Every structure is written in structure tokens, then in C-alpha cells.
Amino acid sequence: MERHEVVVVGAGLAGQRAALAAVQAGRDVALLSKLHPLRSHSGAAQGGINAAVGAEDSVETHIFDTVKGSDYLGDQDAIEFFCREAGPTVVEMEHFGTIFSRADDGSLARRPFGGAHFPRTIYAADRTGLALLQALWERLGSETLTLYEEWDVTRLIVRDGRVQGLVALDRASGEFHEVAARAVVLATGPAGRVYAKTTNAHSCTGDGIAVAYDAGALLKDMEFVQFHPTALLESSILITEGARGEGGLLKNASGERFMVRYAPHVQELASRDVVSRAIVTEVREGRGFQGPFGGYVHLELMHLGKERVESRLTEICDYARRFAGIDPVTEPIPVYPAQHYMMGGIGTDLHGATNVRGLFAAGEAACVSIHGANRLGGNSLLETLVFGKQAGVAAAAYAAGAPAPELHSTDLDEATAPLRAWSSRSEGEDPSTLRTEMQRTMEECVGIYRDEASLMEGIRRIRALRQRAERIRVVDRSGVYNLNLTDALETTHMLELAEVIVVGAYARTESRGAHARTDYPKRDDARWMRHTLARRTPEGPALDYAPVAFTRFEPTERVY
């Protein structure tokens, strides 16, 4: 058995920042991830990180933009704290060694992003996540901590309402391990792979959210799923909002800049939910392009010139050229919205604490909530660092005073029994078949536009898949790097979360931010200005609701 004071699960930006904070607080820390830390999905973040450091800009405006972007579902106390931390966080990352792009005067360069009043997004070309991830990992390299690389968390051990540790699978050996911990921080990222079309990596299967839910943690606002307006057609690879920040234009099949009609003031730089719905509407009403991979619109960068496109959007050029055979310097890029971000997650307070003692969460796996019903571009990288640190500090403080974890000799056997049963079956359900059917269901029933009928259908289909998953079968009997087993594990995790998303979306009879109900097209503050909380029961998620924190901005209609 392994034993640590603080165990951080997930080694992207949030997990690493939490680990750094806990180490600096003097705790014995382990970092556990199913990927090498440098392969984390944080590295795929392109556009940048928001901080109101420009002379014309202010923290107040950042707060307001974030509140408005959230469609007033973000907690304003959390948002205030978050925006105030932005400047110091970016400076700290620069001091850790991040190689940011610079302006001529030597300051950090900034670009405009959707939903923001001023150019506020600090960047490192179009690989900001990668630059931050490398700098943080390099910084963490000079500290002492234990790394469990390519370990999958399979269950949390909670006794007497308190976290005692977790069980994890070491991919390289195929062995299950107990890891005793006084405090656990979950920073495992999103579950974007519940959808068929997603910009998320294959690894984004919500493992931490699922084990937290299983252990009694409340999941918050899971029905709010962000669709990024500009994913590359067919592969759904992300084309950064920075492309529009640099001046990229969206055009329909008749060459019209249609965003002028949907967001007259800011056009292409409206909030993501607004732009995504506009694209879907253009295609549905016959004004988009049509091809073998479905409808799409054009993202044009040609007018920006070769030099600017290649230097500021280097990765995008590569993506378009390699994955779509298109040169953005001379041709438009075919794009269509795809699942991109989960505003919801494990419900936490400002310190990353959940309703389970000793259990903390941060980053996209968590929901504080600062993004409310819709996240602004540039705020997620910032969130990973601000709240990763918060969770690490809080987990370290908690661990310092918590009793030694109590693990029983039967814990490991109990926790792994279901997984071992998967491998002993002579027949049963194939994990990838279940996964594919789940992804299709979510795409068809809980996409950008939703209504009662589609959501009912979604609930029925996901529940049927969950039943079939009881008989999931792993045919690969090898211990070493058994992806058939991790596929099964991830699929069961995602099916749990898919159910929470669709049940939450069904219950919320209004449209707010990224949750667009065609049968309830208006925001309904009287009934729905509140957070959804889902608790796991044997019959499915039990929903409850919690108030939104208001400090200064009263809700008004959201127009861009």
C-alpha cells in the first residue's frame, strides 16, 4: 500500500498547481495521472489566459464580462476572487519560466477574445496551454513529490464521511494499488468524450468526476456543456478563438458575414454559445455549406496575410494543413461547432472543498462556479491555476489536521471486484460499442439545441446503455497496458456522467448560456437562477438546487 498526506489525481495545470501548493505547505504529496503530466489535455489549450493588466482594462470589467458571459449563473463572490487573482497568477507563471508572446515594449502581448471588453488574453502564440504546462512541470521538477505515472483512479475510499484514500490501476503492471491519503484533490479534467464530436482528447473521460459522484460528492450544473464554434470539420480538432481574435471572419455559403445579424456589436467575437448557435442556425436554415461530413461554415484568415497567420497561429496552420489538407493562408477553413468544455463538475467552494470531508477538486473537473452557464475563452487556463492553487493550499491545511487514513484489508478486494468480474466473463457487452452508442445518443439528444422530446429519448437510451454496461466484458486478459480494461473503466465512468447531464438538462426548463431549450427559449430567472446539484442514488441522479451568489451585478438580458 502507498501512503501520502495529499494525493492529487490528474496532472494537468490544475493538478500540478495543487501539488505545488501542497508541497510548498510542507506536505508529503503524490501526483497520480493516467498520462505523463506533459501529455495532459491542458497542453491543448491554444488561445490564452485572461488577466486585466492593460492600462485601459480593469479587474472590474473582467468581473463584469465573466458574470455576463456566465449568463448570470456564475457565483459573483467566486468570480471577484478569480479575476483579482488573474494578474498575480500570470506574473507567477512568467516567473516560473513561461515563454509568453511579447509586445514591442517588452510587456506581455494581449489579444482580444470573445465576450471581453478589451484585449485581455495573454498568450504564447497559439500554444498557451502547452507553454504553461511545460513551465509549471519544470517548476514542479525542483520540488520533491511522488509521481504515479499512467495510473488510473478506479475508486475513492470514503469512511465515516471522510476520504481515506483511493484505489488505482497501474497501467504498466496491470496491478491495483491502494493509496492511503488524508486528503485527495481531483483534477482529472472533463468528460468531453461523452459526445461524438468533441475537441477534447481521447483521455477526457471524466474519471475523477465519476469516482467523486460514486463517493457521494455532489455534481453541479452538469447540463451546461460548451460547444466551441470553430472545430475543424470531420476531426473536430479545435481551431482557437484566437483565430477570430486575430481578425478571422465567419462566412456562410453566400459569403455573408452572418454574425453581423446575431451579434451586431461584436460579430465574430460574441460569446461562444452565441456563435455556436448562430452557425448551427445558418446550416439548419440552408445557408451553410454541405459536404459528406455534414453542414459547415467558413472561417477566413486569408485577409490577415501569410506572415501574421503563420507567426500568431502556427499550430492552426499545421492543423488545417495536416488534418484537413487546407492552407489557411490561401483558403477558408471549414468549421462546425463541437463539444469543447464542461462548465459543470464536482461542486466546490472557493477553496476547492467538496461536500465530502478531505475531498477537493479543481480545474475543469470542478465547478466553483465561475463559468456559470457559459465560459469565456481565456478563463479556463486561468481557472486551473487560480483554483488549483486554492485546492492545494486547502487540502494541505486539511491534511495537516486530519486523522491518519484508515484502510481495511478488504478495501482493495471490494473496490476491484467489479473490474475483475469484467475480465472473468465469457460473454458480455463490448466497451467500445457501448461508448460509441453513448456518444451518438448525447450528440443526437443533448446537443446544442435541446427539447423535452430529445431529452426524454436521451434519458431512455442512456439508462438502457447503463443497464447493458452492468454486463460489460473485457476480453484482453493481459496485465500489461490493458486498454480493453481501461476502455471499460472509462466507459462506465462516462455513462454515469452522461446520465447526470441529460437528467439535469431535462429538468432545467429554460434557456441559459450554453443550455438552449427550443421548447423554453427564454431565460427564467424566477425559477432557474440557481445551481443544479446531482447526488448519486441507485435509481439515478437525485437533483437538488442551490442559490447563486450575487454581490454586485443584477441580471439583465445578455446582448452582444
Place this chain on the structure above:
Amino acid sequence: MPDAAVPVPLEVYRFAPGVDAAPTYRRYDLALTPHTPVLTALLKVRAELDPTLALRYSCRSAICGSCAMRINGKSRLACETPVGPELERHGRVVVEPMANQPVLRDLVVDQAPFWQEYERIEPHLKLDPRHPMPEGRPNPMTPAEVERFHDTPRCIACAACYSACPAVAADPAFPGPMALAKLYRFVVDPRDAARQDRLVRIQTEGLWLCLRCHLCTEACPKDVRPSERIRDLKEMAIAAQGPTEPGSRHAVGFASNVRERGTLQEAKLVRQTFGVLGMLPQVPQGIRIWRKKPEVTRRPGPIEGLDELERIYAAFEPKDGR
């Protein structure tokens, strides 16, 4: 626009060390459009034909560095290598694990040696306590200063360069292209205080073991050009410390004796590289060469047009202390 599906014979390396006596190649016949990436093909195999195939993958967009493997012999990312051109060139798609790292299973290798080399160059900023970071604000850095290393984070640590490198295969003392490219990133960073120490150390810790074959740069999916960064490190190391190692003395000696005679002076170069005492172990080799090709061991006379060569050298002479 999308083309018709074509038959794709995929031959995949399968091996479970400790279980299988030897690696085998299993053939899977798929029908795919030519622009389909090899990763997509392998995932199709996993989903539809054989869920026991082991490989690493995550982002499928060439940014996480997980899926480097050898495809028809070349170390590349499976997610951005379309099957079409492979079929055109080779008639089939042979997929094998990366080289220079032990196989864990099928296409999954143990990357511990690769990460150890990365750790060995101490990949983190070293600060000078006498020059603390500016309080509460970022270090100023001009676009020109940033230009020198702005693109270095493009490296996704996929290890394709490490797999392609013959020096890694030949000598465990060589840190490999990725680690050296990462070292370059710290050496040119104006925030790093250990530039001189780093350059002096790497001179004796493998810098000069690079064979200058540029296979790393050819393999790199992100245009990091490790071999060019290694060349930069060599130049900076000589400038920082002078030619103290056989490798750097060879480079400097090579340049000077060509300048002197317009052609290589083999015997002199051996002395320049190893020193007078260091030549002793080379004596038997020297005698063998002298027996077979005595002219090689003699000092050549200057070539014609030596003055022209001198002008070329002068043109490349460092100026203004650069």
C-alpha cells in the same frame, strides 16, 4: 474533398515480453480513405477487430506527444500520418514501436530512459539570488529576445527524435536530441542564471557525441529542429569555455587547419583533437594508415586559391564580439 475508401494492409508489431517468445507482425485489412491518419486506423482495429492491441494516444491533434511510433520505419506521430502517402510509397503500412526504448507491450515503450535524459539537463529555471524576479510584474523581454526561444515550447516530448537518433543507439552517454533542444531553451532564456554552468557541463556530458546526421530534425513533427539547436549549443559552448573537449577541439581544429592549407591535415587534426599525450592510443591506428595510405599521414601542401578561401573565412569571422 473526401476520396473513396481504399484497401489498407496494416501490419502491426505485436509483442508481450515475458509472454511471447518473439515479436510477431499481425496483419489487419481495413478499407479507409487515403487521408485517414494511422492512429484512426489503429483505433478502428481496437474497436472492431482486436481490442488487445496496446498503444499510447490521447489528443489526436499532434499536441500531446503520446502516439509516436515507427511507421514504415520512420519515427512519427500516428495521429498526423495519413495512410495514403504511406501506401503509395510502400504498398502497405507497417507499424512498430519506437526504437531506443524497451517495449512494454505492442506499440507501447518504456519511456523512462527518455525522461531520465530530460531530467539530467535540469530543465527548470535557475535563478541568481542577487537578481530576484521583479516584484509583482513580469520580466520585461523584447520581441527580439523572445524570438530566440519563443518556438521552443513547440516540443511535445513525443520522443520521435530520440527514437530516430543513431547516437542514442550507439552511446548511452548521449542525452539525445530532445534533452539538448530543451537545454538550449534554458541556455538562451535571459531569466536563467546558470547559462555558463550549463554550457560548461554539457561539453563533458554528451554534447559532442551528436553525429550531425539531422535525423532528429527530419523526425520532429513540430519543427523544433533539435540538430540546429545542438549546433547552436556547440557554438555557445565554445564561445563560453573555449574548445576544451575532444569534440570541440576537433571542430575548432578542423576549421583552423582547413583555413591554413585549404584541405584537411589528418595527422595534425588527431593531435588537435586529443592532444600530444592523447594521441598515444591512436598510434597503432596511425601506423596501419601509414602502411596502407602513407600520403594521408603527411602534411599536405596548401591548395591553389588559398587566398580566396581566406576571404570566405574572413566573411564568416565573428564581428563586434558576436
